[in-house]
Amino acid sequence: MEGQELPCVLIDCIGGRHGVYEDHAEFLRERFCLITMKEYLENKSFLGKKIRAIYMWYHKPVINEELLQSLPNLKIVASSGAGVDHLDLNLLSSYGVKVSNTPLIVSTDTADLGMALMLASSRRLVEGHQMAISPDTEYFPANWLGVEVSGATLGIIGMGTIGYKVAERAKAFEMKILYHNRKQRNKEEERAVGAIYCKKIDDLLQQADFVMLAVKLTPQTHKLIGKRELQLMKPTAILINISRGLVVDQDALVEALQSKVIKAAALDVTYPEPLPRDHPLLKLKDVLLTPHIGSATVKTRHLMKENMTESIQAGRSSGTTALRWDLE
Numbered sequence: 001m002e003g004q005e006l007p008c009v010l011i012d013c014i015g016g017r018h019g020v021y022e023d024h025a026e027f028l029r030e031r032f033c034l035i036t037m038k039e040y041l042e043n044k045s046f047l048g049k050k051i052r053a054i055y056m057w058y059h060k061p062v063i064n065e066e067l068l069q070s071l072p073n074l075k076i077v078a079s080s081g082a083g084v085d086h087l088d089l090n091l092l093s094s095y096g097v098k099v100s101n102t103p104l105i106v107s108t109d110t111a112d113l114g115m116a117l118m119l120a121s122s123r124r125l126v127e128g129h130q131m132a133i134s135p136d137t138e139y140f141p142a143n144w145l146g147v148e149v150s151g152a153t154l155g156i157i158g159m160g161t162i163g164y165k166v167a168e169r170a171k172a173f174e175m176k177i178l179y180h181n182r183k184q185r186n187k188e189e190e191r192a193v194g195a196i197y198c199k200k201i202d203d204l205l206q207q208a209d210f211v212m213l214a215v216k217l218t219p220q221t222h223k224l225i226g227k228r229e230l231q232l233m234k235p236t237a238i239l240i241n242i243s244r245g246l247v248v249d250q251d252a253l254v255e256a257l258q259s260k261v262i263k264a265a266a267l268d269v270t271y272p273e274p275l276p277r278d279h280p281l282l283k284l285k286d287v288l289l290t291p292h293i294g295s296a297t298v299k300t301r302h303l304m305k306e307n308m309t310e311s312i313q314a315g316r317s318s319g320t321t322a323l324r325w326d327l328e
């Protein structure tokens with residue numbers, strides 16, 4: 001890039017809860033001329049014309065029509081992660097702006113987290129930890145029980161790249177694996193992990209000990225799991241969500257947990273995020289919550305920033321069409 005001007009890239013901010021960390025910003029500064037939202041807002045008409053790309057780290061900055069109108073030379077939005085439900089793809093396309101995402105990079109970690117949530121909620125790890133560190137040294141829980149994962153039935157809703165990786169892991173736990181997809185079915189991959197296809201989501205819900213949500217959020221999957229679906233689940237079943245909060249009707253879930261329609265829920269995603277501090281999900285004993293950390297490992301986050309950088313440099317969309325058996 002010697003002798004060449006670095007492309008101008010808009011980012012939300014550096015530091016704070018939502019900004020990129022300083023070392024991350026340093027990595028970007030070596031490759032781009034970075035403009036934060038604050039800088040852009042202070043000098044919109046001059047900087048707006050210079051910006052070629054938006055580096056969207058965990059859904060920030062928010063992109064709306066007003067912003068797009070003020071960035072006449074914007075070519076690409078590089079969005080971190082797999083989901084693009086936070087973007088108005090039609091609007092971006094009407095401005096001739098490409099979108100890239102990093103679906104293949106996040107899938108392994110997200111599947112790992114799905115397994116972690118399944119194990120932690122079934123074996124009550126958080127509760128066990130609280131007990132182990134409590135001042136009561138007589139805590140030995142002789143009659144305190146969890147439920148078994150090995151050999152149990154797992155129902156995966158949305159067998160895309162992430163869902164498939166969950167299935168591969170579940171196979172090692174000798175689980176019976178059911179899956180549901182609205183569209184495609186890949187019989188070869190099905191055989192490889194020993195997964196059984198359920199044409200009807202109801203069949204999966206009725207049989208599974210664990211229901212794992214790994215679908216994309218689309219109009220078709222919005223509140224896919226509501227009161228009716230929860231009632232179909234076993235009273236001993238645990239719901240795990242590693243996709244998007246809005247795939248579940250959260251009010252119906254609270255009600256189902258309070259009235260013991262299902263046993264427990266382990267959620268990496270909710271709506272909104274974070275939940276208001278007085279939200280009923282925060283008070284229920286059988287709920288395990290994590291703060292949307294599916295891809296949050298050192299290696300993956302590093303690969304994501306490399307991939308997003310490459311997409312911006314190439315001005316292309318790197319979003320692979322890796323979704324195999326996903327609900328479209």
Ligand SMILES: O=CC(=O)O
Pocket residue numbers: 080081082083084106294295
């Ligand atoms: O939420 C994370 C992602 O979409 O990868």
